Amino acid sequence: MISVWWLLRSLFLHTGMSQLRAVTWFEAQTICRENKQSLTVWKNESTNFYWTGFYKKTSHWIKIIDCYNATEIQYGNVNFVELRDSSPQLCQEHCLRKNISLFAVQARKCICLSDGFDYSKSKLDPSNCNYMCSDTTLLSTDCGGETGFNVFLTDTTIINVYSRCLSVECGATPKFTDYSCKFLLSSICSNLVDDWLYSSWTKTKDYCKSTGAYPVGNLTLSNVTMACIEYNLSNTSPGWIGVVKELHNKQDQGQLITYPDQKFITSCMKCRVNYTTQEPQCQYEFCNDNSISEVYCSKNNSVGKYTDTTSEISSTLVTTSGLPIDLKARSTEILLIQIVVPVVLVLLFLSGLIFAVVLYIRRKLSKEKDSKVDTNPSTNDSRIYSNVQPQNSDNYCELQQPYSTSGSTDYSQLQFDS
Helix, strand or coil: CHHHHHHHHHHHHHHCCCCCCCECHHHHHHHHHHCCCCECCCCCCCCCCEEEEEEEEECCEEEEEEEEEHHHHHCCCCCEEECCCCCHHHHHHHHHCCCCCEEEEECCEEEECCCCCCCCCCEECHHHCCCCCCCCCCCCCCCCCCCEEEEEEEECCCCCCCCCEEEEECCCCCEEECCCCCCCEEECECCCCCCCCCECHHHHHHHHHHCCCCECCCCCCCCHHHHHHHCCCCCCCCEEEEEECCEEEEECCCCCCCHHHHCCEEEEEEEEECCCCCCEEEEEECCCCCCECCEEEECCCCCCCCCCCCCCCCEEEECCCCCCHHHHHHHHHHHHHHHHHHHHHHHHHHHHHHHHHHHHHHHHHHHHHHHHHHHCCCCHHHHHHCCCCCCCCCCCCCCCCCCCCCCCCCHHHCCCCC
């Protein structure tokens, strides 16, 4: 049966009877990764929509700590890296790969700090940390300064909140609340300056910085009651705190993206060439959209390297017509199962039926042969006696009685025959 399976499988793969099924962005990325490539970054591959290697990703929770003296931050630190962009979320990713949660940013400089860092020493006024960040929306002015580093803390706690900005309510029943970052809430600054003006999260941060502080960020996210106690918060209405998830643009590098990591990828770019204008038409789409059936992979393997997201590399199409067998198998697996399983069952049934018929015929012939043997007499004895020859008559005598007219016997005529 195994040989039948592979025969039918090869038949479908080589006759072109299958079509490459529509794939999600994650499935397209896996196809390219298994061929040691990444998704294409070209935007004019086809007149049909296809997935590109560009996507948007949210970070883990980033807690704003404060602005600190650059000299103190850099002194004795060996966990230093130069980023391709000035970006807190990129620094967070770099330090998380080293299993370090505390990190500092000054322009493109990223330093992973030890657990023994003293939060109370070497603080600077927030006005000393006013460098603009690249590819950020919420922490756009928090990438250090000429004399300072912005210090942040990563928190991987899972909170049932969809907003990228965190707010808290510390009344009789403390809870983290879920409001859009543009929603107007009260401000909770780390210096606990009262603000009766309701504003968006970004405006709240700017207001707190103007008072010489940041929105309170170093809270225990795993226990909201403890978070309220840590800063003696008693607000009965929701207020903004200094905890956010930053959104940033990324480019596929052919890396393994595990299922738990997929939830951080919020949207993926698909492109096509417009029929009329012949110009690329691109848009970010939900990554699990499975209406796209063309996959283009890069020929250049850039796994593990930081590359400019604006660079474009040559690519090759992965479609049904030119698809290697191992990739075609993906698109035909379900079709093969639906067709081969019934065929195999039919073959098994026919094999059993043929075996039963052959067995019946053999038994019938055997019975007929036995019945013929029983009706014929045995010829064993006849064969034995038929081999007995008459005795040799060379040596015997024959008495002949001559005819007598007188009726008396005349023995003088006795003779021997030799």
